Amino acid sequence: MIAPRSKKQFQGMLIVAGLVFGIVTIDRLIYYNVNKEPAHIKTTAANLLRLHRQEWRGYPLLQHCLTQIKGNWTADEGKKATSADLVDAVNAKRSFANGLDQQIVKIRNIAISEESLKLGEQSEQLREYAEQRRRELDDEFQKRAIVSEQMLQRELQEKATQTEQQIQKYRNDVEAEQHLNLVNLQLRFLVVDLLAGQEGANEHRSKIQSQIEAIKDTINQKVVAERDLLNNQLIIYGRQRRAQVQAELDDLKLNFETELANDLTAFQVKIESDYNGWHENRIHELAKAITVRQEQKNQ
Numbered sequence: 001m002i003a004p005r006s007k008k009q010f011q012g013m014l015i016v017a018g019l020v021f022g023i024v025t026i027d028r029l030i031y032y033n034v035n036k037e038p039a040h041i042k043t044t045a046a047n048l049l050r051l052h053r054q055e056w057r058g059y060p061l062l063q064h065c066l067t068q069i070k071g072n073w074t075a076d077e078g079k080k081a082t083s084a085d086l087v088d089a090v091n092a093k094r095s096f097a098n099g100l101d102q103q104i105v106k107i108r109n110i111a112i113s114e115e116s117l118k119l120g121e122q123s124e125q126l127r128e129y130a131e132q133r134r135r136e137l138d139d140e141f142q143k144r145a146i147v148s149e150q151m152l153q154r155e156l157q158e159k160a161t162q163t164e165q166q167i168q169k170y171r172n173d174v175e176a177e178q179h180l181n182l183v184n185l186q187l188r189f190l191v192v193d194l195l196a197g198q199e200g201a202n203e204h205r206s207k208i209q210s211q212i213e214a215i216k217d218t219i220n221q222k223v224v225a226e227r228d229l230l231n232n233q234l235i236i237y238g239r240q241r242r243a244q245v246q247a248e249l250d251d252l253k254l255n256f257e258t259e260l261a262n263d264l265t266a267f268q269v270k271i272e273s274d275y276n277g278w279h280e281n282r283i284h285e286l287a288k289a290i291t292v293r294q295e296q297k298n299q
Helices: 007-032 038-050 059-194 201-298
Strands: none
Touching (some): 059 201
């Protein structure tokens, strides 16, 4: 160590040593209190400054050093704060972008769910309409079938009555044809009764009686034959009319099936049109929502 040549040199060396000691001390204090608030540093620096009087010649230099050290520390902390803010900003932006991506995924999932629900609703509407329309047409068919059967029964009953009247008329006509013969035979029979007891009267009477019975049998046979004929005609007529009515009902059922198919087609076109309108509007809304989030994400 170089010895001081004078008192002034000695004092200067003390000043330099004090400055070095103070700077090193403050630097160590800052190092060991790096995680403390700036208030601690300010307090420590102030306490060091109070160790000397302001009249001391080294005080301005020491104060300048402390101010520079405090400024450097503040700048370093500012850099650290700025770096942390940048990291927080990046993380916040990344979190915001991830949130938007999740919203977009949810929107698309919602769109898929709504699409499935809408298609299911459309299918259910078509099924319910088909069942309702079929019930209506079946009820209408049953009503018409009952009416047709009732009308056919009345018609056949009237036809049977007419047949019976025809048979009775035929009997009357046949009896009218044989009436004169029967009257003659009955007169002859009375004459024979008047001649009762004479020879051959009984034989003659039996002969007349046989002729009368033969005429009655002929009348009955003709009536029976006519009845069988007319009854067979009635049966044939009933079968033909029933076949005609059944054919009409079959045509009616076929027409109802065609009507049902046309109604279902028209209803399906309607609900598909409604669905297409809903789908177009919904896709537009979802696309707009996704676009807004994409734009927010890219900002």
